[in-house]
Amino acid sequence: MTRMRIEGLLAAFPKLIGTGKQHTYVETENVRYVYQPMEALYLLLITNKQSNILEDLDTLRILSKLVPEYSYYFEESICKCAFDLILISLGHKENVTVAQVKQYCEMESHEEKLHRQMREDKIREAKDEMKRKANEIDKNKAIHVIYRL
Known part of the structure; x- marks a missing residue:
């Protein structure tokens, strides 16, 4: 995916979520946004519509535990120096724990x-x-x- 495509998807996200909704995902024609509110920000996972929503929610759960740990002053830190954590396993989900991800980051x-x-x-x-x-x-x-x- 190109950077422009990702930026376009990110720009469209705030318009798609509504206030007071119970769901933690939004689907468009091509992608699924799986998100979790974290303080004043959202932790967002963008996947294709064919991905397994349960696996996506599990990935989001793991990330939600990792992000605050690596970002001490949460909102301020992320806004000043945004970072990407991308876990790729040849297109297949790899079951990892939070401890394993921490170990991989330290290696x-x-x-x-x-x-x-x-x-x-x-x-x-x-x-x-x-x-x-x-x-x-x-x-x-x-x-x-x-x-x-």
Whole structure:
């Protein structure tokens, strides 16, 4: 799904929900919005209409336990730095517990370590280059001072 499509679906959501409804889902022609109010915001799961609503509600329940834990100042934190937590398992639902999701979030992959190391190497190289150029500029200033004398 493209970013524009997702933004369009998100923009349409507030217009679809009504006040005082008992349901926690809304269906349109193509998608199903499964949601849960959380303080002044909504936790929202957008799925296709063929997905299993019970599995969607279970996923939403797990997310509702995780979001407050990772977002300390709930509304303020989410509005300032929105984040996505996407759990993909080749299109099949994988039964996971809240504890397993926490463990997965804490785990580091080899690719993450490699990326972090490459980033640190680039920063170190940039600092070395900066020092080298600063020394070169200082030498040029010293040479100009000598020529003036």
